[in-house]
Amino acid sequence: MGKQKRKAKAAAPSIPKRAKNHRTSKDPWEQSREEEYAVVAVSAKEYRAGQPYYCVEWEGDFDDTWEPEANLVTATDVVKHFNDGLKKAMARARGFLI
Numbered sequence: 001m002g003k004q005k006r007k008a009k010a011a012a013p014s015i016p017k018r019a020k021n022h023r024t025s026k027d028p029w030e031q032s033r034e035e036e037y038a039v040v041a042v043s044a045k046e047y048r049a050g051q052p053y054y055c056v057e058w059e060g061d062f063d064d065t066w067e068p069e070a071n072l073v074t075a076t077d078v079v080k081h082f083n084d085g086l087k088k089a090m091a092r093a094r095g096f097l098i
């Protein structure tokens with residue numbers, strides 16, 4: 001019995017490792033969440049579970065939506081203007097003029 005030569009195994013191609021949170025592309029939902037839309041006006045306010053929600057009119061051809069105050073960080077001046085007008089209207093209704 002003679003000795004047989006073993007064939008050398010071919011090296012596996014190296015694949016770069018990825019981080020655990022690596023994503024190859026963004027899904028459409030995630031892309032739409034990153035877009036910002038301009039607020040035209042705030043028309044109403046209500047409380048849900050103790051948090052203020054505002055009825056927001058958006059620039060463009062969009063329907064009005066109810067948004068929590070946390071979603072309106074770029075429209076603080078519009079929200080402040082609405083709240084100031086609301087305070088004045090409530091004061092007038094109570095008989096005090098401001």
